[in-house]
Amino acid sequence: MKYISTRGNVNEIGFIDAVLMGLATDGGLLVPEKIPQIPNEKMKTISKLSYQELAYEIISHYVDGEIPEKDLKELIEKSYGTFRDPEVTPLQKIKDDMYVLELFHGPTFAFKDVALQFLGNLYSYIAKKREVSINILGATSGDTGASAIEGVRGKEGIRICILHPHGKVSKVQELQMTTVHDESVLNLAIKGTFDDGQKIIKEIFADLEFKNNYHLRAINSINFARILAQTVYYFYAYFQVAKERDIESLNFSVPTGNFGDIFAGFLAKKMGLPVGKLIVATNENNILERFIKDGVYEPGEFRSTYSPSMDIQVASNFERYLYYLLAENPNAVTAVMENFKAKGKIVVDEEQLRQVQADFAAYGVEGKECLQTISKYYTETNYLLDPHTSCGVAAYEACNEASEVCVTLATAHPAKFNESIELCDIEQTFPGEIRQLFDQPQYLEVVEADNDEIIQKLKGHFQDEK
Numbered sequence: 001m002k003y004i005s006t007r008g009n010v011n012e013i014g015f016i017d018a019v020l021m022g023l024a025t026d027g028g029l030l031v032p033e034k035i036p037q038i039p040n041e042k043m044k045t046i047s048k049l050s051y052q053e054l055a056y057e058i059i060s061h062y063v064d065g066e067i068p069e070k071d072l073k074e075l076i077e078k079s080y081g082t083f084r085d086p087e088v089t090p091l092q093k094i095k096d097d098m099y100v101l102e103l104f105h106g107p108t109f110a111f112k113d114v115a116l117q118f119l120g121n122l123y124s125y126i127a128k129k130r131e132v133s134i135n136i137l138g139a140t141s142g143d144t145g146a147s148a149i150e151g152v153r154g155k156e157g158i159r160i161c162i163l164h165p166h167g168k169v170s171k172v173q174e175l176q177m178t179t180v181h182d183e184s185v186l187n188l189a190i191k192g193t194f195d196d197g198q199k200i201i202k203e204i205f206a207d208l209e210f211k212n213n214y215h216l217r218a219i220n221s222i223n224f225a226r227i228l229a230q231t232v233y234y235f236y237a238y239f240q241v242a243k244e245r246d247i248e249s250l251n252f253s254v255p256t257g258n259f260g261d262i263f264a265g266f267l268a269k270k271m272g273l274p275v276g277k278l279i280v281a282t283n284e285n286n287i288l289e290r291f292i293k294d295g296v297y298e299p300g301e302f303r304s305t306y307s308p309s310m311d312i313q314v315a316s317n318f319e320r321y322l323y324y325l326l327a328e329n330p331n332a333v334t335a336v337m338e339n340f341k342a343k344g345k346i347v348v349d350e351e352q353l354r355q356v357q358a359d360f361a362a363y364g365v366e367g368k369e370c371l372q373t374i375s376k377y378y379t380e381t382n383y384l385l386d387p388h389t390s391c392g393v394a395a396y397e398a399c400n401e402a403s404e405v406c407v408t409l410a411t412a413h414p415a416k417f418n419e420s421i422e423l424c425d426i427e428q429t430f431p432g433e434i435r436q437l438f439d440q441p442q443y444l445e446v447v448e449a450d451n452d453e454i455i456q457k458l459k460g461h462f463q464d465e466k
């Protein structure tokens, strides 16, 4: 298995090099040269596996022997050994035709842990095997940051710097990141939005001399390993539902921001999993909903919402989808992305739009509807949705046909967003791990959303590893 860039200027590289490269050196994103297919017979066998065994089956197609079987199995066991639920991502039936897939049983109570526990252990493994330094640079709208820090803290040879938008994450998210007191961890709160942070880190990664000198690595879904680990739970959910009832295909409603999670579902479908509709659920920052409905991809005005982790305008993984939409033609992707950089807009033609609408449905959830959905499900089903999952459930209600079965991805635990839950007049009990954060001192530096200032901070933080 080799990896290539969506923009065509990376020589085929193997899995470990792809993990280390993160953002492709030509500014594109890495994708597998060929998506492995899982034949029907094999599907039957793997449907009976535990989460960890299934993860091995899926991931090993992409690692393709670069990590010995025993080591890869150990990495997977270790990664999911930290989850509070033995099923890792348990499925709950909420209504006759709707299930939620709880992805929040990892250490930081968000779906990011599923991939970042794995990626943290993988980086540690690669650092030892290849004797390379791992200096992680990431941007977060709230969840990736805490999860990435938790995934690598205390691991030898790894340092991490996370940019988060100052004052635009929930209090619990901020505490999860900034109460970690460890010299290997640097939290920079930027005066700006997540989009500013993501743009800055992509520009820093694009400076190849700096990236190489300082051994910069990515933990965002820029890194293909993130997408890969997230693909596993689509298979797991499908197999759990198929054990209970006859289904020909299964719809998924996915709270969406950076387009990583739903792209993992798209990949699972391309591997042969009978996925029906992939429903893109957004909040008021609805660039993806507008694109899927009208074929025009154009950032709108940034809005702070009840689902802050999805307050994203420019979705990083959109470029990976574009690559498949444009018939895997890197020149076409490059032209479209360059035009987007210059003009701030992508417009697809009618035929392409038909394909987009065959691949995805979409629904943008306004704040009021988000809170109403939380209240409604709490009253009617006694299930407490977090505001991101609530967007997913509202989108399922808007887009799912009556006879179809749908799984909504529950991307975070409601305790992370108590500000929004309180607005629904619902009292919740904090898990102990979250409650204790409120008594801890915080460690962060507030900085301008300015490349030069951030580069100086990185030079200081990563200096020893240069």
Ligand SMILES: Cc1ncc(COP(=O)(O)O)c(C=O)c1O
Pocket: 110, 111, 142, 143, 144, 221, 255, 256, 257, 258, 259, 260, 261, 262, 309, 310, 388, 389, 411, 412
């Ligand atoms: C709780 C939560 N839900 C949904 C999303 C959106 O996922 P993605 O960025 O993969 O589209 C995020 C952030 O990524 C998140 O933290």
Ligand SMILES: N[C@@H](CCOP(=O)(O)O)C(=O)O
Pocket: 139, 140, 141, 142, 143, 144, 145, 219, 220, 221, 222, 257, 258, 260, 309, 310, 316
């Ligand atoms: N919502 C995310 C934004 C970053 O997404 P990623 O999947 O690319 O890491 C967050 O919580 O930080």
